[in-house]
Amino acid sequence: MHQEAAVNIIYSSDHLLHDPQFEINDGLPVDHAEKVERAETIMASLKVEGVGRKVPPRRFPLRHTYAIHDKAYVDFVRTRSDQLALGEVLYPSFYITDTYAPVTSGSYLASRSAVDCALTGASMILGNQRTVYSLCRPPGHHAAHSSMGGYCYFNNAAIASNYLSAHGKVAVLDIDYHHGNGTQEVFYDRNDVLYVSLHADPDTNYPYISGRVGERGSGAGFGYTYNYPLSKNTGNGIYLRVLQDALEVIKKFSPDYLVISAGFDTFNLDPIGGLRLTESVYAQCGQLIAGLELPTLIIQEGGYNLEHLGGLVVGFLRAFDL
Ligand code: OKP
Ligand code: ZN
DSSP, rough: OOOOOEEEOOOOOOHHHOOOSEETTTEEEEEOOOOOHHHHHHHHHHHHHTTTTEEEEEEEEEEHHHHSOOOOHHHHHHHHHSSOOTTTTOOSSSSSSSOOOOTTTTTTHHHHHHHHHHHHHHHHHTTBBBBEEOSSSSOTTTTTTTTTBTSSSSSSHHHHHHHHHTTTEOOOOOOOOSSSSSHHHTTTSSSSSEEEEEETTTSSSSSSOOOOOOOOOOOGTTTTTEEEEOTOBHHHHHHHHHHHHHHHHHHHHSSEEEEEEEEOTTTTTTTTTOBBBBBHHHHHHHHHHHTTTTOEEEEEEEOTTTTHHHHHHHHHHHOOOO
């Protein structure tokens, strides 16, 4: 069947409804890096550079979300968000793994629209689009079966991957600076969804609890989780070599679909992450990944340098924009 070449960009302004002003670090309020400006600057750069075409998400039933998250947890996010007044912030004392997921009045609606962006992207992949970019905000890869954490409420990449998995084997490649503990957890005992992640060493970096080489999956899923923890000193050369190893693992799995958890907080000037990667590496990563020649759904995760973020995303996506 004919396949479209241009990258579709799935975006909803609903993300603006989620706008916490601070997070808690070591008991003290600090600036919340996961800002609305992130998605806006990405959209502005894509527009200026003429990359892709913008498509609004469509509404998907919640059963796709319940397939990954505990229904009681999803309901909890909804009811708590609904109970808050504009500007109010809640740090729930359960269904949460850390102090980096403040709930505001718009958190549920924004998170649900982010899921719709991911699912719309997945459905376009099933409709034979070669590459789709879902500009999800808030991000998702730290959200687990029944917990929020690390700026994440619902796991956009996991929900989309699970949706695709009804139609074939799925490989998830997570290139965010932080290990995607939520995504790893939900697929840990499955052999139809491969999880491969490159991230900063969790011995010294968030989320601390997971992302080590010895985590390989369990039961039927043993051998279907691969972690590549990296030193903070990692530069472009080593990073690209490790990425090539990870891509070999993906090739051996021979997936039908590829889902990228695309974080740009590996950039050397990122305010909360930062390996020693420079701008040019993202185009090179994009080229290597595009070389797999798989239908590819790109899900936005982290990336917090507002000045450079748009350019990094443009460089990455251009590699797919044939
Ligand atoms: C979300 B994503 C520790 C600060 C930790 C939370 C990081 C969440 C990252 N002092 N902040 O993976 O980009
Ligand atoms: Zn991150």
